[in-house]
Amino acid sequence: MRKVFILSDHTGLTADAMARALLAQFPGLSHEMVRHPFLDSPEKVEAVAREIERTPSALVFSSLVEPSARERIRQATGEGFFDFFADYTPRLERLLDSRARPTAGLLHGIANHGRYHQRIRALDYSMIHDDGAVTRNYEEADVILIGVSRSGKTPTCLYLALHHGLRAANYPLVEEDLETGGLPTPVAPHRDRLVGLTLDPEQLQRIRAQRRSAGRYSSLEQCRWEVARAEALFRRHRIPVVDTTAISIEEIAAHITSEILG
Amino acid sequence: MRKVFILSDHTGLTADAMARALLAQFPGLSHEMVRHPFLDSPEKVEAVAREIERTPSALVFSSLVEPSARERIRQATGEGFFDFFADYTPRLERLLDSRARPTAGLLHGIANHGRYHQRIRALDYSMIHDDGAVTRNYEEADVILIGVSRSGKTPTCLYLALHHGLRAANYPLVEEDLETGGLPTPVAPHRDRLVGLTLDPEQLQRIRAQRRSAGRYSSLEQCRWEVARAEALFRRHRIPVVDTTAISIEEIAAHITSEILG
Numbered sequence: 384m385r386k387v388f389i390l391s392d393h394t395g396l397t398a399d400a401m402a403r404a405l406l407a408q409f410p411g412l413s414h415e416m417v418r419h420p421f422l423d424s425p426e427k428v429e430a431v432a433r434e435i436e437r438t439p440s441a442l443v444f445s446s447l448v449e450p451s452a453r454e455r456i457r458q459a460t461g462e463g464f465f466d467f468f469a470d471y472t473p474r475l476e477r478l479l480d481s482r483a484r485p486t487a488g489l490l491h492g493i494a495n496h497g498r499y500h501q502r503i504r505a506l507d508y509s510m511i512h513d514d515g516a517v518t519r520n521y522e523e524a525d526v527i528l529i530g531v532s533r534s535g536k537t538p539t540c541l542y543l544a545l546h547h548g549l550r551a552a553n554y555p556l557v558e559e560d561l562e563t564g565g566l567p568t569p570v571a572p573h574r575d576r577l578v579g580l581t582l583d584p585e586q587l588q589r590i591r592a593q594r595r596s597a598g599r600y601s602s603l604e605q606c607r608w609e610v611a612r613a614e615a616l617f618r619r620h621r622i623p624v625v626d627t628t629a630i631s632i633e634e635i636a637a638h639i640t641s642e643i644l645g
Numbered sequence: 646m647r648k649v650f651i652l653s654d655h656t657g658l659t660a661d662a663m664a665r666a667l668l669a670q671f672p673g674l675s676h677e678m679v680r681h682p683f684l685d686s687p688e689k690v691e692a693v694a695r696e697i698e699r700t701p702s703a704l705v706f707s708s709l710v711e712p713s714a715r716e717r718i719r720q721a722t723g724e725g726f727f728d729f730f731a732d733y734t735p736r737l738e739r740l741l742d743s744r745a746r747p748t749a750g751l752l753h754g755i756a757n758h759g760r761y762h763q764r765i766r767a768l769d770y771s772m773i774h775d776d777g778a779v780t781r782n783y784e785e786a787d788v789i790l791i792g793v794s795r796s797g798k799t800p801t802c803l804y805l806a807l808h809h810g811l812r813a814a815n816y817p818l819v820e821e822d823l824e825t826g827g828l829p830t831p832v833a834p835h836r837d838r839l840v841g842l843t844l845d846p847e848q849l850q851r852i853r854a855q856r857r858s859a860g861r862y863s864s865l866e867q868c869r870w871e872v873a874r875a876e877a878l879f880r881r882h883r884i885p886v887v888d889t890t891a892i893s894i895e896e897i898a899a900h901i902t903s904e905i906l907g
Contacts, residue, residue: 385741394899397662404659404708405733408745420903442740446666463740465733471667478704478725479647483670499893500855506800510772538768541803545894593762631761632807637656641682 385414386438390431390445390456395420401467402444414442428452432459448485498548505544505551512552513537518569521552526639527570528553530580531561531609532600533590535627535635539580542636549640561612566620578639579617583628584610647676648700652693652707652718657682660729664706667727676704690714694721710747760810767806767813774814775799780831783814788901789832790815792842793823793871794862795852797889797897801842804898811902823874828882840901841879845890846872 387406389399395418406412419431428447432455435441442463447453457464472483505525511517512524514537521527526549528536536553543551560567570577584606591601599605617624625638649668651661657680668674681693690709694717697703704725709715719726734745767787773779774786776799783789788811790798798815805813822829832839846868853863861867879886887900 394896395903396895396899397659397666400659400662401729405730405737407748408710408730408734409737409741409743410746410748411743412741418903420899440740442737448670465736467663468667468670470732471727472670474727475667475671475704478702479671479674481671481673484672486669486672500852502894503800503852504855506803510775510799513772537772538765538807541768542807545800545804545807590762590765593766632764633658634656637658637682641657641680 385412386441387414387416388431388435388438388441388443389416389418389420390422390443390447391420392423392447392449392452393420395446398444398446398467402442402465405444405465422447422452425451428455432456435459450485501548502545505548506541508550509540509544509552512550513540515554515569518554521569521573521576523550524552524573524576525549526551526578527573527576528578528580528639529556529567529570529622531556531587531613533587533594534580534582534613535632536580538632539627539635539639542632543639546636547640556609556613556616558609561609561616564612564616564619566616574620574622577620577622579613579622579624580627580635581610581614581617581624582626586628647674648703649676649678650693650697650700650703650705650707651678651680651682652684652705652709653682654685654709654711654714655682657708660706660708663729664704664727667706684709684714687713690717694718697721712747763810764807767810768803770812771802771806771814774812775802777816777831780816783831783835783838785812786814786835786838787811788813788840789835789838790840790842791818791829791832791884793818793849793875795849795856796842796844796875797894798842800894801889801897801901804894805901808898809902818871818875818878820871823871823878826874826878826881828878836882836884839882839884841875841884841886842889842897843872843876843879843886844888848890 387402389395389402391398422428422431435443436459440463441460443456443460444465445456446467448468453466453469476483528540530536532555540551540553543549554567554570587606587610588601588603595601625635627635649664651657651664653660684690684693697705698721702725703722705718705722706727707718708729710730715728715731738745790802792798794817802813802815805811816829816832849868849872850863850865857863887897889897
C-alpha cells in the first residue's frame, strides 16, 4: 500500500485532482491518499514533513506556494515529490516575461463575491425549479433538463448551479408525457433550452430498486418502456441527449456546458 | 489579451484547475480561457491544432493522454505547451516501476457506480434535510450545519453531498434560538456533528438585501444582532465555526471536511 500525500496551503483540490488523474494511469497500484490541506504555518508543515520522513517511498503531490514550506517537504520526500508550482512557474515567468507572485488558492477579492452571488442565485433558482415543482420563470432558465424519474436530473442541475452559476431547471417525464410522445406543456415553449437525460434501463432499475424496492416503478419492464419512450421523444423533438449511464455528475455537467450550450 | 487553451480528452476539469492555479500567480496578466474538452477524435484535435497555430503566443494546458494528439498539439504550440501527462508520467513510471496505461478521466467502472450512488443518496438526504424542513433522522447525518438565514448553509450542504458523499443537514438559527441562546431542540442531541457558519454582518446585509430589499430582515442592525448572538451561541456550546465571508463554497466545504470532520 503506497501512501500518497496531497499537500496544499489551501484547499488542495487542484493537487488532488492532478494526483488522481496521474495515478489513474496505474490501475494496478494499491495506494492510500492522505490529504493535508491548509498547511499555512511552519509548525503544520514540519509535522507533515516528519510524517513523510517516517513513510517509506511516499509519493507527495503538492500545490504549496510558500518557498520554505516546499523546500522542507522536498528535503523530507526526495524523489517522490511532485511540486507543481516549482515545475511550471519558472517556465511561465519566462513565457510571460513577468515575476510570479506566490498566491494560494484561486479566488479572492471582489471577483469572488460576484461569482459567489451568481452561484447562490443560480442555486436558489435551481432548487425552486427542481422536479417540475415550479414551472413559472422557465424563460429565465439557462437550461432545462428533462428525463424519467432517477435519470440524474437533480444532481446535474445542482452541480451546474454550484459550479457554473447556471440556472438549471428540471422537469420529469411522467407516464402521460411518455404515452402521448409530446413535449410536456410547461417545457414546450423552451425547446432550445432543453437537454434530455437518458440511461441504461438496467441501471435505472437498480437505482430505483435501491430507493423503493417493490412495485412497477422499479420493475425492469417499466424502466425499459420509459427509457425507450423518452428516447423516442428526444429524437422526435430533436432534443440533445446526454447518456448518464457510465459517467459521473462532473462529466454529465461538462457535456452539457461544452457540447450543448457551446 | 493572451489566449489560454485548456485541452482534454475528457472533461478538462483537472487541466483547467491547474491552469487557473498557476495563472493566479500572475495577477497582472490579461487573458482569455478557451476550453476544448472531449477531444476524442483526430479530426477534433486537428481543428484545435489549427486554431492554436493561428493564435500568437498561445498558452496551452493539456491533460490529453493520447500520444498522437499530444504530439500534434506540441507541434502546433511550441514553447507554450504545458503537457501535464508528458511531464509527470515518466517519473511516476520510474518510481512505481510500472508502465502507465493511458486513461482519460478519473472515474470508470464499478467503483464509479458505488461512488455515484453514495453521492445521490447523500444528496437526497441533504435536500430533504435542508433548512430544518425535516429534522427526523439527524442521527444519520454526517454533519449538521447551523447558522442564521443566508450564511451559506444550503450551498455548502449540497456541495458536501455532491462532492464528498456526505449526508449534510442544515438547521437555521431563528430569532427565538438567538434570544434564548440555547441549542435548538432538534439539533441539541447531536452536538458532536454540528458546525456553525458565520460571516461578516455587512456582507450578510448585502446578501439579504439582494434577496428581499426592504424590512428588518435585511437591515444592518438586525444582521449585526443575529451574527453576534449566533457567534455567542457557538462559543457557549463549543461548536466549531467556519467564517464564510471571504471564501468560496469549495473552500468552506474543504474546511469542514479537513479541519472539523478530520
